[in-house]
Amino acid sequence: MPNVDVIIFGGGIAGLWTMHEASRRGYRCLLLEAFVLGSGQTVASQGIIHGGLKYTLQGMMTGSARRIREMPSIWRKSLAGEQLPDLSQTEIRSNNCYLWRTESLSSRLGMFGAKMGLQVVPKNLTPDEVPDLLSGCPGSIGQMDEQVISPYSLIQNLADAFPDQIFQYDPKSLKFIHDPSGKLTAVQIQAPDGTPTTIQTAAVLLTAGSGNETLLKLAHPDSTVQQQNRMQKRPLHMALVRGTLPPFNGHCVDGAKTRVTITSDIDCQGRTVWQIGGQVAETGVTMNRRELIEHAVRELSASIP
Template identity: 35%
Template sequence: MSKSTLKPDILILGGGIAGLWLINRLNAAGYQCLLLESHTLGGDQTLASQGIIHGGLKYALGGSLSSESESIAEMPDRWRAAMAGNDPVDLRDLSVLSDTQHMWSSGSVASRMTNFFASKMLRGRIEKLSRANYPSALADKAFKGNVYSLDDLVINTESLIATLAAPVRHRLLAFDPQHDTLTWNDAGLACATVNGLRIEPAMTVLAAGNGNPALLEQAHKAHLLEQEDSQLRPLKMVLVKHDLGHRLYAHCVGTSNKPVLTVTTHDCPDGKVVWYLGGDLAEQGVQRTDAEQLAAGQAELKKRFPWLDFSQAQLATLDVVRAEPKQQTLVKPDSAYARRDQNLIISWPTKLTLAPDLGDRVMALVEEHGLQPGEPMMLPAELKQAPMGVPYWHRCF
């Protein structure tokens, strides 16, 4: 086995959307990068997300546009530019599940929202649909309410991971926590030893999502990023596998300033589809057992879609933990997050949709540090590639 030392410009820890977006962005700028992943690419938060690329419109439910919605308003256009090949990160091979999302409401809620959605503030971003254009799941004559179209995308997260991995596949390396090691000094990560090979990066980016807290703990011991900490925001999602044929990508509006229910649709290998249920159902679900959450999901389906027969559907739950920079009172961060200390950067996209924003922020920190792209590297054969992740709904039923 070769005992040579690799000296990449940047080593990225974590192979979810953050790490994969960053290695593509930095690679396009000429930097020699490697990425280490201790499990599977995209297998934690990214493949458990609903794939919604939104511009903050769902945060307008309270009747006003918040700073959060303003900060991410340009994100759908940024993703579309990447999908057209007009961005440093090339997403031309990305599969899109839906070019738009829908929002539906009924009763007094429908009346209250109609005037706001028609305001100049949102004109062109939200359109009220005629009944003839309702998605099939809401087209039944028993549905009494309004449906709106939002200029948000829903992407196939498995395709996203594959598309981001393809150009840099040989640089996405498996890290075995049982045998491989990280060594720190007062400037950052001194080296990583992977399958006996020493890797000495000029800079390191922590982009490991739920793995960032443990990495931060190690950095703190080296007196790095001592003011940075993380918070975890759990969800208990519900999956509904059925063969009713309806594909729905929509938010159900309730009386609060967040969706009661968010539905996306995903394909199973056997030809059936899964409705993946998030929103308030998933947020409140963390206080329930799995059995209680399954019952709550069934009750929500019956309440929202009484004209659909889910009696033959299979249901499952999935616990998801979103990792974010720590905020006062655990509020949601309103943008992507990146901070540098010496040769070490901590990063979180905070939401899938904000990956381009994260790329901008990390690139600015790298350039601010004065790091210049180095010479191309030849990678030895003993470095193993990190395996690709598989969506939960491919294996949970």
């Protein structure tokens, strides 16, 4: 294998997007994936190109929250093939998301905050434009400039550009090699025939999601480095609804939270499936399967009269 400028560990959205960006700037990149591309969070996600609604609701206008506000327009151009990375082969499930609220006061305040903080103010729908599903909801119904994509097709689209630079490897075979000063200079993995292969690299980038912790320990057994690089873990458990459902994508705002976020996909039998995220998925982490389903049913009944 050739020597490279950057070895990227992990082929979810972070690793693949970075690979495109780094390659465009002339860096020779290699991506090493331990399992299946995107198999951590990316393929399991709802696929919404967020404009920062959640941070807006929580009044968190931090630097990163401000940058998220720009994401819908950046992605829209890539998805249209008008800027790199070219994502024109990615399936767009919806071009926008609905925004509505429940009857509570906190819900009204949340909706007001959302309209004030977002880069592109949600469009208020006329009664004719409101989907049947939300016809019984209080207040005005908004439509936001957030596209919903198929994460699986996104991963395919991004990976297709690098057929010879993405490799699956056995993480058990991995060794990081340092020079006498302690600088990481190479990576050793096992080739498919079992022989160890060493790749010299100027930089290593960890974009392996929940796999980063193990990789960091292996790269820097020194515990101080690990403490300085604590990773944020944010598990989510969505509920899925299957039945005779209209395709639908949107957020129900309640106070400083998105009480439910619904996205739609099609299952292998061609049926619409709703993915129930938002606060339901955050709370769902502490619940078993049955509790989560019951909770999701209650939250859906409260959100959609």
